[in-house]
Amino acid sequence: MYVNRYFTVAAVAGMMLTSCTNDDAVAPQNRAEENFRKKYPDATAVEWEREGTYFIAEFKVGSLEKEAWFDDRGSWKLTETDLPYADLPAEVKKAHEAGDFSAWTVDDVDVVERDGFETIFVLEVERGNTEYDLYYLADGTLVKAFPDDDTDNNYLPVVLSDKITQFLADRYPDYKVLDVDEDNGRIEVEFIHGSVNREAYFTTGGDWLRTETDMRITDVPEEITDVLGGSEYRLYRVDDVDFIETPEGNYYYFELERGELEAEIQIYENGELVVVK
Structure with a gap:
């Protein structure tokens, strides 16, 4: 098993602190092992390795292969589990089988659990020579789909x-x-x-x-669509619209098409229309 896609772990204040308890005398390796045993008391076939500042435990729980990452203080940060497709949550399977990649072959399924963050179900799918990674939440929401570049070790935690x-x-x-x-x-x-x-x-x-x-046109406020409908772009088709928040103000960014004509405009919350392209 290997870790293969970047995710973020937010900085935790407690990680920045030290104390004078006996626990501080425990070497990070031993502390990681202690925390590992508490989290996975039923783990078998445990093997430890080091990558950078992280201690990594490869192990099994029942028939499932897992990989848990601990930082240099021994705190748990990440676990990846190889999962049979049949064991995916019903909502994830339902969403995938109704989605754009339903006809693609599922090559691998991973579950990524992170301290304090949403669990992600990662499906690696392929069709011919093309491979994609699909990120689902447990409720079946597809949050990301992008080409798989076969890069290893990319679930590594990054501190914000x-x-x-x-x-x-x-x-x-x-x-x-x-x-x-x-x-x-x-x-x-x-x-x-x-x-x-x-x-x-x-x-x-x-x-x-x-x-x-990213917005659906039906979710754009009526006062914004009224500006679009009263402009020279009223007969254009909306190809894409994003809501953009900035320190200077917020606006809706439209990508428009009409036959071979294309346009990009911004409509601010005060009704100002700015032509970008």
Whole structure:
């Protein structure tokens, strides 16, 4: 078993603290083993290895193969389980079999559990030479689908700064982080807020840049669609619309088509329409 897709584990204040108890004298390896046994008392065929600052236990519970990751303080961060397709939650199977990838071959199924975050069911599917990874929540919500690049060791926990986690907690209470990516000098955090999937962008220093939410046209406020309907773009078809939140203000970003014509516009909450393209 190997870990194969990035996920985020938020920084926890307790991880930053030390104390003078006898527990501090326990080596991280021994502490990881102790916490492992508490979490998985029925584990068999246990093998330990080290990767970077993480201690990894490969083991079985019944017939299921698992892999648990502990940080250098011995705290549990992540468990991946190889799961037969038949053992998936009924809602996940129902959603997959009714979705766009239903005719694809399911090559592998993993369950990813993370400390304090949503459990993710990852289906690796293939058709011909093309492979995709599909991320489902337990209720059958497909939160992500993208080409599988066969990269190993990509479920590795990444710590978000306190500044970012505090911002998300204040603006989006009870959010659940799904994924994180750092590229071109910015940090992208994908998360669930209620039942809504959002993507927030930050500088590497933790300053909020914007949040994007994919919208259905039926969910766009009437005052916004009225602006569109009264504009020169009223006969265009809406191909895609996103709600964009920024420190300077919020707007709806429309991608429009009319025959071979294409346009991109922004409609702000105050009704201002700006042509982007």
